[in-house]
Amino acid sequence: MSDISYTTEEIASLLKVSKLTVYDLIKKGDLIAYRVGRQMRVDAADLEAYKQRARGGVSPIRLDQPPSQSSVSTADRDIVISGQDMALDILTRHLEGHDGIRPLRSYIGSLNGLMAMYRGEAHIVSTHLWDGDTGEYNIPYVRKILVSHHYTIVNLVSRQAGLYVQKGNPKKLTGWSDLGRDDISIVNREKGSGARVLLDEQLRLHRIASSDVHGYQNEESSHLGVAGAVASGCADTGVGIEKVAYVVGVDFIPLIQERYDLVILKTPDNTMLLDNLLRTLQSSAFQSEIKAIGGYDLTHTGKILYENR
Known part of the structure; x- marks a missing residue:
């Protein structure tokens, strides 16, 4: 068993919980994980040890719980930010600790990130999806995927x-x-x-x-x-x-x-998160660090580009 390890996706499938829950368990130290490149892995022995402890009274949060009962609604929030750009790693660090925010990174692509948001598994999704028919970035895709959701699209950078x-x-x-x-x-x-x-x-x-x-x-x-x-x-x-x-x-x-944008759902739970996100993106500290890296256009950084009511 010691030679077997699992990805976070496989752990979520085995435990029948969301990837958000797996990240939460790792963040809290309940589930021991290690990083191989950009991927988090969990040894089979550590998974079994967690399951044994869980049987003693720790119950993982299930996907089918109502949102009001899930970890998404707690005061100290684990916020999943999806995407791969370095600017997101900097954003994560700047958001850390603001009003109890505990950012977690998910290194998935734009479409998969929006689908994760639709399923309730991501809070801030980065996207750079170009629509050839309109010549527009992101908005056509968000409209199609986040059907019946209310959301805000904010610019991160252009590149x-x-x-x-x-x-x-x-x-x-x-x-x-x-x-x-x-x-x-x-x-x-x-x-x-x-x-x-x-x-x-x-x-x-x-x-x-x-x-x-x-x-x-x-x-x-x-x-x-x-x-x-x-x-x-x-x-x-x-x-x-x-x-x-x-x-x-x-x-x-x-x-x-x-245009590399961020998408966040407009919910009562996300009001404070959106405020923190906008303040961070518009702050001189964040923008100075991004400018120091080079290769980004910050003309519209922190600007709300679209929101449905």
Whole structure:
């Protein structure tokens, strides 16, 4: 049993609780976990030890409990913030401790984050989903997924997205239409990520079938992974953000200014959370730290871009 370990998703499935509950158990020290890269894992022996203690009187919170009885409504709140950008890690640190907020990070993509919010498993969801029909970021997707919910969309940052290419751009790529060339191979992002949606929308608009794109099925779970694959020669190109190109050491072709927004549900429990979020985003301390990193446009940071009533 000592050689077996589980992801947080597997733990949630085994215990029949939400991932939020699993994060809460880890945060409180009730469930021992360790990090492998960006992933949290729990050894089978530690899971069994927790279950034995739970049988002695500790009952995990179930997904089917009414919201008023769940941990989401407690005074000291564990807040799940989903997404992968470094700006979210900084935001998490700045929110820590404000009015009892205990931020937890979930490194899932934009679409999966919105679905988690729909299921009540995420509180602040980051999203950069481009709609090819309207040329608009995020709002069309939020409207479709968070049906019957009231929500606020706030800008986090804007950033350049485009194609990673090897140093010197040996294949002379210039834009989206080059992805259909026979001599070009790509590395893709995972389903549900904003970069994957951007690629799929651009292929659709340029009338390029995904089956005609060499390497379309090859996936990485982060911008770093995509840029690294291009740098190592495993692929000619991949979609990502400009900042990572400098970190990894590949060239970058900017193709679109993407808006990276935050979504939060408008509920009585979230009133104070939204106030704290807006104050943090608009604060000089937060913005100074983001500016120091470079690669972000903070023109609209902390601005409410859309809310339904």
